Amino acid sequence: MTALIFIIFAGIAVFCAINLVVQTHPIASALSLIGVMGSLAILYLQLGGEFIAAAQVIVYAGAIMVLFVFVIMLLNAGAETVSFQISRFVRYLGALLLAAFLGLISLIIQAALPRTEGVLFGTFQGTALDVGRKLFTTYLLPFEVTSVLILIAIVGAIVLARKEV
Amino acid sequence: MNFFNFYIVSLIKVAVVAFVLLTTLAYLQWIERKVIAHVQLRVGPYRVGPHGLLQPLADVVKLITKEGLIPSHVNKLFYLMAPFVAVTLALISISVIPFGPEITIGPVKTWMQLTDLRIGILFVIAVSSIGVYGVALGGWASNNKYSLLGGLRSSAQMISYELPLALAVAAPLLLANTLSFREMVNYQSGYWLGFIPRWNVFPEVLGFIVFMIAGFAETNRVPFDLPEAENELVAGFHTEYSSMNFAAFFMAEYANMVTVTAVATLLFLGGWQPPFPEPYSDVVPILVFAIGGLIALYHGLNPARRMDKFTLPATALVFLGIAAIFGLSLFVPVIKPILMALFWFCGKILILLFIFIWVRATLPRFRYDQLMRFAWIGLFPVSMLNLLATSLIVALTTK
Numbered sequence: 001m002t003a004l005i006f007i008i009f010a011g012i013a014v015f016c017a018i019n020l021v022v023q024t025h026p027i028a029s030a031l032s033l034i035g036v037m038g039s040l041a042i043l044y045l046q047l048g049g050e051f052i053a054a055a056q057v058i059v060y061a062g063a064i065m066v067l068f069v070f071v072i073m074l075l076n077a078g079a080e081t082v083s084f085q086i087s088r089f090v091r092y093l094g095a096l097l098l099a100a101f102l103g104l105i106s107l108i109i110q111a112a113l114p115r116t117e118g119v120l121f122g123t124f125q126g127t128a129l130d131v132g133r134k135l136f137t138t139y140l141l142p143f144e145v146t147s148v149l150i151l152i153a154i155v156g157a158i159v160l161a162r163k164e165v
Numbered sequence: 166m167n168f169f170n171f172y173i174v175s176l177i178k179v180a181v182v183a184f185v186l187l188t189t190l191a192y193l194q195w196i197e198r199k200v201i202a203h204v205q206l207r208v209g210p211y212r213v214g215p216h217g218l219l220q221p222l223a224d225v226v227k228l229i230t231k232e233g234l235i236p237s238h239v240n241k242l243f244y245l246m247a248p249f250v251a252v253t254l255a256l257i258s259i260s261v262i263p264f265g266p267e268i269t270i271g272p273v274k275t276w277m278q279l280t281d282l283r284i285g286i287l288f289v290i291a292v293s294s295i296g297v298y299g300v301a302l303g304g305w306a307s308n309n310k311y312s313l314l315g316g317l318r319s320s321a322q323m324i325s326y327e328l329p330l331a332l333a334v335a336a337p338l339l340l341a342n343t344l345s346f347r348e349m350v351n352y353q354s355g356y357w358l359g360f361i362p363r364w365n366v367f368p369e370v371l372g373f374i375v376f377m378i379a380g381f382a383e384t385n386r387v388p389f390d391l392p393e394a395e396n397e398l399v400a401g402f403h404t405e406y407s408s409m410n411f412a413a414f415f416m417a418e419y420a421n422m423v424t425v426t427a428v429a430t431l432l433f434l435g436g437w438q439p440p441f442p443e444p445y446s447d448v449v450p451i452l453v454f455a456i457g458g459l460i461a462l463y464h465g466l467n468p469a470r471r472m473d474k475f476t477l478p479a480t481a482l483v484f485l486g487i488a489a490i491f492g493l494s495l496f497v498p499v500i501k502p503i504l505m506a507l508f509w510f511c512g513k514i515l516i517l518l519f520i521f522i523w524v525r526a527t528l529p530r531f532r533y534d535q536l537m538r539f540a541w542i543g544l545f546p547v548s549m550l551n552l553l554a555t556s557l558i559v560a561l562t563t564k
Contacts, residue, residue: 027243027305034298054287058331062294063324069298070320073305073313127283128344 006046013039025079026072030065037061049126174275182279186259190419191221197522204526215476225412233408236307243306248406248413251299255420258292261285262427263346265437265506270499277506278347285346286338289428290331293383297323299417300385300392304402315401318533319392322382325540326389330379332548336372336555337365337432350436360442364435368558371551373433375544377520380425382540384418387525394530426517434513437506447501450491450508458484 016035023029037060044053135143195210195217202209210217235241265277282288297320304316338344341352355363366373382389393401403414430436439446458481465477491508494500531539 027302031243031298031302034295038295050282050284051287054284054291057291058287058294062291062297063327066294066297066301066320066324069301069305070317070324073301073317073320076313128287 002046006043009039009042009046013043024081027069030068030072033068034061034065037065044126047126051128051131052126170273174273175279178275178279182259186256186420186423189423190416191225193419193422193518194224194415195221196518197525200519200522201526204523215472215479228408228412231408233410236405238308239405240306240308243302244405245410247299247303247306248410248417249299250302251296251417252413252420254292254296254299255417255424258289258424259420259427261288261346262424262431263350263436264510266502268499268503276347277503281345281347284344286334286344286349286428286432289424290327290334293421293424294323294327296417296421299414300402303406303414304392307402307405309405311398312402312404315392315394315398315404319385319402322385322389322391322536322540325537326379326382326544329375329540329544329548330383332545332552333372333376333379334428334432336369336548336552339552339555339559340365340368346431346436349431350438353435354438356442362435362438362440364433364438364440366433366435369433369551369555371547372555373429375548375551376429376433377517378544380429381521381524382536384421384425384521386418386422386521388528388531389536390530391533391536422518422521423514426514426521429517430510430513437510439505439509446509447495447505450505451488454484454488454491458482458488 013036016032016039020029020032020036023032037056041053041056041061044050044056198220199209199217210220213219213223235244260279261282263276263278263281267274267276300319301316304312304314304319307313337349341349343349343352353362353364357363361367381387385392391401392398393403395401398404403411406414439449441449461477461481461484465474465481468474468477491504494504
């Protein structure tokens with residue numbers, strides 16, 4: 001059952017990721033990205049990371065992507081137009097090269113990764129309590145550094161967006 | 166056998182909740198029209214059935230039989246997807262809302278809730294935060310400048326008001342130290358000094374007010390109904406929709422209202438916990454329904470309108486019957502917890518829903534800049550301060 005759910009949502013995630021690149025219209029791409037994030041959230045949930053899953057949906061799908069969609073709608077961006085012709089020969093050659101490239105990449109990743117035991121569904125301790133405790137003890141420094149980084153980004157955005165007085 | 170029981174019980178619960186929720190949504194619209202009408206000294210729906218009671222049914226039939234028009238200039242896929250997204254996400258939240266305590270019917274022990282997640286509160290916030298895509302997409306896909314403006318406003322408003330909403334929710338979570346609705350309600354059981362209920366609304370008055378205001382904005386209700394402002398944007402994001410697609414948007418709005426009020430009840434008003442200690446609280450439903458029945462009977466005997474001498478005694482009979490059922494339930498320990506929990510939970514939700522409608526009948530709409538200023542300069546700092554004060558108190562009082 002868990003394996004079936006994993007395969008379904010992993011498949012949806014991969015499909016949406018490919019769709020994100022293939023689609024020419026920005027709204028369709030943005031929606032595919034939401035699909036990717038939603039299925040990732042379900043994969044986290046399967047591992048037991050329930051808080052991470054909820055945060056993934058609230059922050060990425062619910063806040064960041066709403067902003068993306070908002071901006072795309074505000075600019076009323078149309079479909080991307082291809083200004084050059086791709087010959088059939090190049091297309092076939094490209095597909096071949098892509099397959100070779102992906103094979104090479106997966107080979108390298110497989111060789112570089114250390115041998116680990118398989119991940120089991122639901123073993124990951126991901127309740128809000130555990131995540132919070134880790135965040136404020138073990139990973140306190142990275143957490144604080146990230147928040148300062150975000151603060152800098154916010155101030156920078158305001159400086160850039162501010163009209164000259 | 167246990168496994169089998171689980172599926173059967175779950176199926177029954179899902180069927181009951183779905184039926185009751187959808188009926189409530191239809192009748193909520195009747196209640197809204199009636200209340201607004203009475204605020205404005207009109208009578209409201211009156212023709213279909215006694216006091217317009219069959220009006221929702223007529224509306225449903227009307228909406229189903231209308232032609233589902235798809236304008237030629239729309240983006241068909243997203244145009245058809247948008248109402249579906251809106252209504253699905255609006256209805257899904259009810260699955261984690263508990264209506265009452267654990268009950269025992271014969272051999273079966275079950276909670277009056279479809280499912281309890283350890284992150285139930287986050288689940289509701291997550292679902293409501295992606296619910297905006299229905300409105301935004303619908304507005305964009307309609308390819309109409311009014312619809313687009315409605316969709317844009319909706320997404321900007323949703324992003325802005327989600328912050329105070331989440332901060333307001335965080336304060337009671339700190340107090341109860343849980344993310345599950347069940348434990349939240351259990352935390353709020355009991356009484357201070359023997360008669361003041363230990364509800365979160367008393368230490369968190371500010372949080373409750375901010376939550377309700379942000380809840381109005383999240384559900385696109387007056388005074389935050391800018392996405393569908395009739396006199397500026399025709400009908401906003403659903404201008405181009407008709408038939409069941411339109412009904413889906415309509416249903417989503419009411420379902421969101423029910424969700425927001427249910428969450429407010431669970432987080433701040435003690436869920437199904439009665440406001441009075443045990444022996445007194447049992448009498449309240451009997452009194453409420455008996456008094457309602459007697460008032461209806463009195464007006465039925467002195468009819469103001471021609472049909473009142475039939476309709477009002479019938480209403481009185483129903484009310485007195487319910488009062489009798491509540492009275493009898495005091496002696497049946499199986500039914501009593503179910504009825505009491507339902508009465509208090511639904512009562513609180515109905516009062517909050519009435520406030521929603523009352524506000525709609527009373528307040529004018531915000532201007533767009535007022536809306537944004539209110540969120541960022543008013544609500545956000547207030548909810549932030551509230552959260553900081555709460556966390557300080559929690560830090561000082563716990564070891």
